[in-house]
Amino acid sequence: MNYIKNPREIEVKSFEIIGEIIKETRPNYKFKNDIEEKIIKRCIHTTADFDYLDILKISKGAIDKIIDSLKSNAIIYTDTNMALSGINKRKLNELGCNIKCFVADEEVAKIAKEKRITRSMAAVELAAKEKGRKIFVIGNAPTALYKILEMKEEGKLDVDAVVGVPVGFVGAAESKDELEKSDIPYILSKGRKGGSNLAAAIVNAVLYSI
Amino acid sequence: MNYIKNPREIEVKSFEIIGEIIKETRPNYKFKNDIEEKIIKRCIHTTADFDYLDILKISKGAIDKIIDSLKSNAIIYTDTNMALSGINKRKLNELGCNIKCFVADEEVAKIAKEKRITRSMAAVELAAKEKGRKIFVIGNAPTALYKILEMKEEGKLDVDAVVGVPVGFVGAAESKDELEKSDIPYILSKGRKGGSNLAAAIVNAVLYSI
Structure with missing residues (x-):
């Protein structure tokens, strides 16, 4: 062959x-700028789905904020180990950034059980206690995204930016609509589509641009 | 909220x-059987993409073969750590099955460099040397899928079944067409779509049915 x-x-x-x-x-399709073009094309590369031309949304200044954050030794918190696996660790190491996923953490399982919340939500609570600049990367759990928005509103969470692309049929679209209304810098996918693979691809596209 | x-x-x-x-x-859509329904619905659950109603193909007897293989302590070899991350390890442990991904292995990097092949291909070569029944789960690399087909044809690889759902624009569709023509039991996605998340979802759907 x-x-x-x-x-x-x-x-x-x-x-x-x-x-x-x-x-x-889409002969009339225009990318807003070079980095947005790179991100959206990498989303298509990862999914073979051209819907991302229309559903990927980046808030004004979000990419600058993420790049600034990554250049300041931010920690990336993912909601799944799949998203963590897909992100380029060599690039992160070069920048001196760390990446963590607490979803399978014992402490998180305990908090989730006690408070009757999802482990994804408990993982956000745990991350909030840590020092340093934070980027959240959510590819799976709408509940994690809601928790971030709640804690931010309550002044209990410092967050530089959110890559919010949970996929699914219960809460995914709605949670991303809430993120879009917030003042947190974001990259999100409108509607049901998204995923851990997409979340990783978006972060990698930004990393490769630095 | x-x-x-x-x-x-x-x-x-x-x-x-x-x-x-x-x-x-799709009021006239008919699933062939209960397990195929579960697999395809889990694909949609993972991607929010209803294209899988039409593009997911399962060869006759493939599911029975995969279940038999998993009940006989098969080893699952994935092409990416993302796919490995997404597969339910608790279920695999219960069955006494192991799961491995060699793509980041040092030996694999060496073989790939020497032979000027992709690390995904070298990982298949390394897996072929191992004892035990084998299921390959390919969500990313068409080159891995081609390598499996080549080695099988040459009589250098024993493989029980392949979950072959590489995504992309270069070789993905073509490699899956070749898998479809082979005599290896398969679950595959026609065309460009697929992915590591999809590969994991398919394996999990089968695991949950056991």
Whole structure:
């Protein structure tokens, strides 16, 4: 069987094809700027889903804030180990940033059980107690996103930015609508679509731009 | 903010909504059997993408083979740590099954460099050397899928089944077409769509049915 075996070549060719398909199918589509183009194209690269041309939303100044945060040794908190797995650790290490996922933490399981909340929510509570600048990356749990918004409103959480792309049928769209209304800098996907893979792709797109 | 905080309730409600949407939008759609229904609905649950009603393909006997394999202490080999992260380890442990991802292995990096192949391909070569029944779960790398097909054809690899759902624009669709033509029991997604999250969801759906 004959196929491309060079990873760099595969990636370059993939982005070329994505660009060509956008030109053909959406000739009037305009990206707002270079970094937004990179992020949205990487979302499509990860999902083969061109809906992200329309549903990915980035708040004004969010990317600058995330980059500034990453350059200041921010900690990234993910809601799933899948999202954590997909984020480029070499790039994070170069920047001196840490990444954590508390969802499988014993302390988190205990808090969740006691308070009758999801482990994703308890993980946000635990993260809130930590020092340092924080970026939350939520690809799965609307409850985590709601918890972030609640704690921020109550003045119990300092957060630089949220990548909020939970996927699903119960609360996902609604939680992202709430994030959109908040004053937290965000990157989000409108509606039901999203996911841990998407969350990781978005963070990687920003990392690769630094 | 008012939202459902019980994980079990969220999941049950999600699958209800998915069922309702299928009934409304595809009233004539028929699942072949109960387990195929569970797998496809879990794919939709993970992606919020109803395309999987049409693009998910399961070869005759594949599910029985995978279940038999999992009941015989098979090892699951994934192409990414994301797919590995997403698969339910508690269920695997109960069955006495192991799960491995060699892509970040030092030996694999060495083989890949020497042979000028992708690390995903080298990981398949390393897995082939191991004893025991094997299920490959490929959510990202078409090159891994091609390698499995090549080594099987050459009689260098024993494989019980492949969950082959690489996503992307270079080789993904083509590699899955080749898998479909092979005599390896498969679960695959036609075309460009797929992903590590999808791969994990498919394996979990089978695990939850055991």
